[in-house]
Amino acid sequence: MSSNKQLQELSKQGVAVWLDDLSRERIQSGGLAKLAKDMSVVGVTTNPTIFQGAITKSDLYDEQVRECKRLGMTIDETVRMLTTHDVRDACDILRPAADSSNGRDGRVSIEVDPRRARDTEGTNAEARTLWWMVNRPNLFIKIPATVECLPAITATIARGISVNVTLIFSLERYKAVMDAYLSGLEQRVADGGSLEGLESVASFFVSRVDTEIDNRLDAIASDDAKAARGKAGLANAQLAYQAYEEVIASDRWKALAAKGAHVQRPLWASTGVKNPDYPDTMYISDLVAPDTVNTMPEKTLDAYADHGKLGTPVTQTYDTAAATMKELAALGIDYDDVVKVLEDEGLEKFEKSWHELLDSVKAEVDAK
Template sequence: MTNKALAELSESGVAVWLDDLSRGRIQSGELKKLIDEKSVVGVTTNPSIFQAAIADAEVYDEQLHDSATLQMSVDETVRFITTRDVRSACDVLREVHDRTGGQDGRVSIEVDPRSARDESKTVAEAALLWWMVDRPNLFIKIPATLEGLPAIDSTLAAGISVNVTLIFSIERYRAVMDAYLSGIEKRLEAGKSLDGIESVASFFVSRVDTEIDKRLDEIGTPEAKALKGKAGVANAQLAYQAYEEVFSSDRWKALEAKGARKQRPLWASTGVKNPEYPDTLYISELIAPNTVNTMPEKTMEAYADHGKPGTPVTETYADAQKVIDDLKAVGIDFDDVFKALEDDGVDKFDKSWAELYETVKAALGK
């Protein structure tokens, strides 16, 4: 039976995606079960997810053995393993993709994070991964660094669907939406079709609280400590306000009339890091039409068990702005926070990729 809480979340306009993937989950039928019982309509991946899957599962042994026999490089092996899993997941979700007119049923695979600050390499790898997976319900994940913005534009113009990741600030989110609109405009100017092109913008939530809570503790005043655990949600709520503004503009309406689809906000980093906070915080407080929430399975199960909807995002803007204003008043430098989060995010992606690389390298006996 379909879980009632997650079904109601879906009916409210929030697409439920799973932030995890493994070959074992696909082959055992677990992914299909989540689609049938937990309203899951999409999957996101990253190097950490693949590293954990490959390190702990025998289902990869045969492919690793074949790669070693063929003397494939570590980079080649990583690409072949990850694209195989993503292709298989795309096939499992294809029915959802077709049923939703291509909006959902999507699986995301990330470009090599070592290229996060290299536009040309990001564009080239996005094209390679799109070709290797060869499924219409794929998303290519591209980090929203300054160097990534033109890569997002170019990749969309080439007809490749993009999941823009690692967004922390509303300013950068506006730049991401602009890159999306620009990519669609360029594709239309070239006389090419928009059929099948979708995009989501992954706005990170819990990491904002982790960083700002640390700074509030350092400030140490009662006023500062009273604001702990409020920044992530408020920041995301105001991001949705920006989304509503951009996707009601005349620029957007002109594109929509030519068949463009809205780039949906995707709430990422929604597993609660601080055990003192409700474990469904970043789901309950971020319910809004035409959004995606990608959840670790533990968070998904928590909402399925006891999740309750909070105040709809569209009714929170004034309160959210007050939280941000209060945080600034006690000394939070948001520009510095967002720079630190982006730098740390890119660094974490690099480290995760290095761990994935070393796991595969050891398995190949290199």
Template sequence: MTDALTRLSQEGVAIWLDDLSRRRISSGALGELLDARSVVGVTTNPAIFQKAISAGDGYERQVHELATRRVTVEEALRMITTADVRDACDVLRPVYEETGGLDGRVSIEVDPRLAHDTEATIAEAKQLAWLVERPNVLIKIPATRAGLPAITATIAQGISVNVTLIFSLERYREVMDAYLTGLEQAAAKGLDLGRIHSVASFFVSRVDTEIDKRLDSLGTGQAKALRGKAAVANARLAYQAFEEVTGSDRWQALSAQGANAQRPLWASTGVKDPAYPDTLYVTELVAPGTVNTMPEATLEAVADHGEVTGDTVKGTYEESRRVLDDLEALGISYEEVVNLLEEEGVEKFESAWNDLLGSTRAELERLAPKEG
């Protein structure tokens, strides 16, 4: 483990890998990252699986068997992805045991086409939890308006959840409320709250991408000075909201019953603008009780030259709020940006899912038994 990753872990940041493939599991590469890079969790999404399946590396036998059975593309996709997540859960099971269930987690996402259908999302979450059948799986549910009650219902059934696609501070507060409500309902059913876990995935880099584009169109010196500051400021203010909620009487009552805090997870941490340091969304978001899920390139960048100097979030709230206020003063609407990013996020997930279905269909056709 490198000094930067060691320090990051010591500061209370759980390092998760935002990638998964069958080859990464079977080759032992995933297991090696647990020791060499302090990785204690894994997140997946449709784009990650699409890349893995289209490469075909390690999937041929299962796809051939599925094609022989003439299953639907949707069923084949679920069998393939849940198999990978199940195996990854087994690789990370020792971490899960060592941390009392806090880490060692692997996330799998509900069908994003259901993002605006509450009941279908709840049913899908239950099905995925049943298919994977591992205590360290997290079911990813998008933080759409319809997703909020689905989060509550899923938590209330004792299923651990990764809430994804959070961009705005208001929606994040609603997500935390949905989690607490779910815990309260679970407690009323007599469920063990200590076995329920959740993270709230707050997306980072996409905020800068959208706001920087608007700043560039203004072209003023003041606009230029604000480039690359919005995403970090937004995430830091999310942590402030997290501190407020975990300091509330409502949370303290649940905590006394053994409940686990819903940790903020920094997602979309790969830097998209080459003008910025490639470790920006890691080193500037160091705070205890958080998770940072990184694509491998970002993980390696931090390992190679990341500078972790301690907590970089607490004490920044006033400055962060000023960044958002300055953007509003320039005519850049925070509410408009975060609403757009949520809409685009769902669309991107749906598009990636459709691509994933296409890749799976192509592999089923390629590996189907030849007639005659």
């Protein structure tokens, strides 16, 4: 079976294949277009870490940096000019996938400033500004799933702006995110707005859950703890899909669907395997379900294309997943503490990457 067929089969099962990476080199070399053509890639996600790496490793940004300097732009403004430029070009490359899927795929995500993750109104304002700056219908604005940003998700959807909700670790928060999406749709309908072209995904993180819980299991150092390693990330995500199915079976959702609303698809994020002892495609093979997205680093994409196989469908895993989470609790794993630590660390990492991005661009500006 060719790599293309492996990924095509995944797509046929209802899993949209997205790339978790973007750079100007990937855009201008034709690499992104080739992935779309040959590897079933129908979407792109970005984050501050991705942009920091792209800009510091390439001279393709130099001319634009010089232009921004001549115009007297601040470093923050320069970063936004560089990143929105890349996202706009990527949106154009993936526009055929958007058109052929009626706007469902072909999406490219850009994140609000992670320093605003606890700032409802600041996130609200920046979501509108980024939507205006990129000015492409197949854009996603990434908003973190913090408690403070849940109202911003609702408000952004109500304005007709498509949203990728990011940094979801817990089932409770995921349910709150789905509620925020439905509330935004309801508000838009009440205001007389159109639901056409309005899309959303909810990015549920996977591998980081295993990393955190495995570390805690190692500290327990029992045979039962050792046997439980590497199971939490998948179980948590599988139970998230169960929660999603409960929502789309509700009367509340059915009323919105009748008005033309589209589901907020679960997006499996952080699907690169961190532990070399685990199968490198486990967060793809075992998360196959209709109406989902799997955003993969290129290394993981290539691995699945080479030797990936479909695992047990998610809808057949709920009992096992629930048993896994009970087993972990019995071993002393505090789920609520785990997801809080992961959210705090995720926000801290993205904010650190954002500062590194600003510093890198400042160094480029100073050198010009």
